[in-house]
Amino acid sequence: MAYKEKNRDGGSRWRLFGRRRAAVFLIIFQFIYVDQAEAQIRYSIPEEMKKGSLVGSVTQDLGFDLKRLRSGRARIVTGENIQYTELMTDKGTLVVSERIDREQLCGDTTPCSFTFEILLENPMELHPVTIEVLDINDNAPIFQNSHLEFEISESAVHGSRFVLESAYDADVGTNGLQSYVLTPNDNFVLQQHTNPDGSKYAEMVLQKSLDRETQPQLSLKLMAVDGGNPQRSGTVHIHVHILDANDNAPVFNQSVYKASVIENASKGTYIVTVNASDVDSGLNGKVSYSFSKSNAGVSDLFDIDVEAGRIYLSKEIDFEKEKKIEFRVEAKDQGGLTDSTKVEIDVIDINDNTPIINVMSFTSLISEDSPAGTTIGIINVKDIDSGENGHVRCYIEGSVPFKIKSNVRNYYALVTDTVLDREYMSEYNVTVIAVDAGKPPLTTEKTFHLRVSDVNDHAPVFQKMSYSSFITENNSPGTSVLKVSAKDPDENQNACVSYILVDGEIGGSHVSEYVSVNAQSGMIHAVRSFDFEQIKELTFVVKAQDGGSPPLSSNVTVKILIQDQNDNPPQVLYPVQTGASVVYEMVPRSADVGYLVTKVVAVDVDSGQNAWLSYKLQKATDRALFEVGLQNGEIRTIRQVSDKDPVKQILTVIVEDNGQPSRSATVTVTVGVADSFPEALSEMSDFAQDKEYDDNLTFYLVLALAVVSFLFITCVVVIISVKIYRWRQSRVLYHSNLPVIPYYPPRYSDTLGTGTLQHVYNYEVCRTTDSRKSDCKFGRAGSQNVLIMDPSSTGTMQRLQSEKSILDEPDSPLEVG
Numbered sequence: 001m002a003y004k005e006k007n008r009d010g011g012s013r014w015r016l017f018g019r020r021r022a023a024v025f026l027i028i029f030q031f032i033y034v035d036q037a038e039a040q041i042r043y044s045i046p047e048e049m050k051k052g053s054l055v056g057s058v059t060q061d062l063g064f065d066l067k068r069l070r071s072g073r074a075r076i077v078t079g080e081n082i083q084y085t086e087l088m089t090d091k092g093t094l095v096v097s098e099r100i101d102r103e104q105l106c107g108d109t110t111p112c113s114f115t116f117e118i119l120l121e122n123p124m125e126l127h128p129v130t131i132e133v134l135d136i137n138d139n140a141p142i143f144q145n146s147h148l149e150f151e152i153s154e155s156a157v158h159g160s161r162f163v164l165e166s167a168y169d170a171d172v173g174t175n176g177l178q179s180y181v182l183t184p185n186d187n188f189v190l191q192q193h194t195n196p197d198g199s200k201y202a203e204m205v206l207q208k209s210l211d212r213e214t215q216p217q218l219s220l221k222l223m224a225v226d227g228g229n230p231q232r233s234g235t236v237h238i239h240v241h242i243l244d245a246n247d248n249a250p251v252f253n254q255s256v257y258k259a260s261v262i263e264n265a266s267k268g269t270y271i272v273t274v275n276a277s278d279v280d281s282g283l284n285g286k287v288s289y290s291f292s293k294s295n296a297g298v299s300d301l302f303d304i305d306v307e308a309g310r311i312y313l314s315k316e317i318d319f320e321k322e323k324k325i326e327f328r329v330e331a332k333d334q335g336g337l338t339d340s341t342k343v344e345i346d347v348i349d350i351n352d353n354t355p356i357i358n359v360m361s362f363t364s365l366i367s368e369d370s371p372a373g374t375t376i377g378i379i380n381v382k383d384i385d386s387g388e389n390g391h392v393r394c395y396i397e398g399s400v401p402f403k404i405k406s407n408v409r410n411y412y413a414l415v416t417d418t419v420l421d422r423e424y425m426s427e428y429n430v431t432v433i434a435v436d437a438g439k440p441p442l443t444t445e446k447t448f449h450l451r452v453s454d455v456n457d458h459a460p461v462f463q464k465m466s467y468s469s470f471i472t473e474n475n476s477p478g479t480s481v482l483k484v485s486a487k488d489p490d491e492n493q494n495a496c497v498s499y500i501l502v503d504g505e506i507g508g509s510h511v512s513e514y515v516s517v518n519a520q521s522g523m524i525h526a527v528r529s530f531d532f533e534q535i536k537e538l539t540f541v542v543k544a545q546d547g548g549s550p551p552l553s554s555n556v557t558v559k560i561l562i563q564d565q566n567d568n569p570p571q572v573l574y575p576v577q578t579g580a581s582v583v584y585e586m587v588p589r590s591a592d593v594g595y596l597v598t599k600v601v602a603v604d605v606d607s608g609q610n611a612w613l614s615y616k617l618q619k620a621t622d623r624a625l626f627e628v629g630l631q632n633g634e635i636r637t638i639r640q641v642s643d644k645d646p647v648k649q650i651l652t653v654i655v656e657d658n659g660q661p662s663r664s665a666t667v668t669v670t671v672g673v674a675d676s677f678p679e680a681l682s683e684m685s686d687f688a689q690d691k692e693y694d695d696n697l698t699f700y701l702v703l704a705l706a707v708v709s710f711l712f713i714t715c716v717v718v719i720i721s722v723k724i725y726r727w728r729q730s731r732v733l734y735h736s737n738l739p740v741i742p743y744y745p746p747r748y749s750d751t752l753g754t755g756t757l758q759h760v761y762n763y764e765v766c767r768t769t770d771s772r773k774s775d776c777k778f779g780r781a782g783s784q785n786v787l788i789m790d791p792s793s794t795g796t797m798q799r800l801q802s803e804k805s806i807l808d809e810p811d812s813p814l815e816v817g
Helices: 018-030 056-063 068-072 103-107 678-694 698-737 794-807
Strands: 002-006 013-016 041-046 054-057 076-077 084-086 093-096 110-122 125-134 147-153 162-163 177-182 189-192 201-208 216-228 233-243 256-262 270-273 289-293 302-304 312-313 323-334 338-348 356-362 365-367 375-382 390-396 402-408 409-415 427-436 443-453 466-470 482-484 498-501 514-517 523-526 539-547 553-563 571-574 582-587 596-599 602-605 614-620 626-628 633-636 648-656 664-673 745-754 757-766 775-780 788-789
Touching: 041 054, 041 056, 054 056, 056 068, 056 093, 076 084, 103 110, 103 125, 177 189, 177 201, 189 216, 256 270, 270 338, 289 302, 356 427, 356 443, 375 390, 375 427, 375 443, 390 402, 402 427, 409 427, 409 698, 466 482, 482 553, 514 539, 571 664, 582 596, 596 664, 614 626, 626 648
Parallel strands: 041 125, 147 233, 256 338, 365 443, 466 553, 582 664
Antiparallel strands: 002 013, 054 093, 076 110, 084 093, 110 125, 162 201, 177 216, 189 201, 216 233, 270 312, 289 323, 302 312, 323 338, 356 375, 375 409, 390 427, 402 409, 427 443, 482 523, 498 539, 514 523, 539 553, 571 602, 582 788, 596 633, 614 648, 626 633, 648 664, 745 757, 757 775
């Protein structure tokens, strides 16, 4: 069995009983539990032992050897979740396997122990083991709060008790809380008590009276000490706030207060301040002042500030009646303690009769166009004093356009000093001051309120020198455009401004046909919808006229700029698209890449970016042969023309502007790809006939049923003939020794124009059917290098014969400009 003993050097250690004593205990246990064949052992160990610390020797205490432990497969059986000990079967000892905290295991329960069994087999034996956990001083006393606050009146009697907060120590026995210690002080002592459950608490007992005026608060410290070794303690700070008691009376700082006051001083004049102090605090130190009841009538002459002690005059004092006044003032605190002092007031004689101003007449309204020197009032000034004190002088206070004149003794006239301007100042407060010659002089003031009536002397003034605004075309009639505003510094009817549209013309029409103006608000409205392409700005005059008599007015110029909308699509000028004729462009089969076929010319009557045009090729018989310039509308070849290309090429070009949303127009350009006119004419004649057939679709359908066989044979013959003709022509040109006249592409030059019509073109076109012997030069707009065919072939042939007669004239080139 383990027990604790002290070493020689004063330390302590744990030992086990010797084998002899263990044998004795074993015999006793066997005698007690002879029927159960069990031996019970008990150990006592301190808490917080390290893991692996020895608890006891099981083999010695139970009388076993190590062989029995191994053969019996000795082990510990416990129902607890935590197994605090471990059986070392190789040594036959019991050691600590987990940290043991007595406070956690048992709390305040003593003694603290836990039990388990050692189980052996073959034969089966069960030996209970009880381990008592001894407390060590590992916990210091603690207070729930770190600070304690007390409020104690300084009038508290001796022996007053104040219970202090108790400390808690988790340890037990001597290691638990033993006593309290209070910081030494003159006022309090500490008394300790024990509750029936053994817990201790302490009280502070007042042993000496408190004096707030000497020491308003105390700071103490309470310490809780346990009985462990080493000793542990906990501390709490105690703050004692000493509350005031009314133990001091007010005391005046002077026994007599002396002051002086002039006679006839105004009510509320400050006389003197009395002051008493009370060393108490709070309400006990708050002093109030009052007149002593022994002085009758004083309260009629003077007022006293109850809290501040300031004394004021409440009634005029006449030196001829009273030259000196004496009375007493009392100071009282909230506890009823009082003190009193004497107040002596000397009355000083002065010039106590002020001048008197009497108004004889006064005009409160004067026109602003009144001339200087106009009389507005007459006053009489007198002083009942005599001598110098009765001699009065009058003047006007401040800088105002008025002056005072005196022609008769004690009578004064108020007159204007200059012409008045109501717009500068509409009202005046004229203060007349009368001062006598006394020492000190007395003055009297009289204020006259004068109003200046208005005359119509200002014309309305517009807030701007001119007005301008924008309005988008195609607006709705009645749309508000802008607002003009004029101010008139006059008042009433003279400042009532109305707005009038001044007569004028815009583009030959009266201005009222375009805009109107609201007479009251000055809001300008559009009378009709504007078209930017017809008129780009409106300039007119608006007149502002007041309601005076006669009326005054001023004018302002208003400019309204019309903003363009994209409301017009592009218009194609060339090629001309008409229903009566078809425009053709010629391209020789020898044309190179970049050959200029023609140029689409279009304009847009809009302005700005709404008139920026772009050209795109929408449809084409052969898209790989032609392209259109995005910006200039030029149609050029993008590859070499070949014999396989069809003679007739139909191009559809779309022209778009840059508006939002954009508008567009389309134009169809028919291009003939041929080296000679007969070939082109043949195709174009077929096309003309096709067009005539389209116009008479019903007729052609009936006719087609009758001659379908004939047309089929004719088409086959024509195709074979064309192929043979082209082959023979190419052979003739190849074997001929004559110089070949080259075909020049169109030349064009750009000249600066207006709008989007910027180019004039010159073309050279061969018009003969044989060997290019004669040329026609056309100097026209870009639409002239065309062949125009009427729908009827008869008209076409007649025109060609007439042109041929002109072209056959020798050395006579036709120039058209």
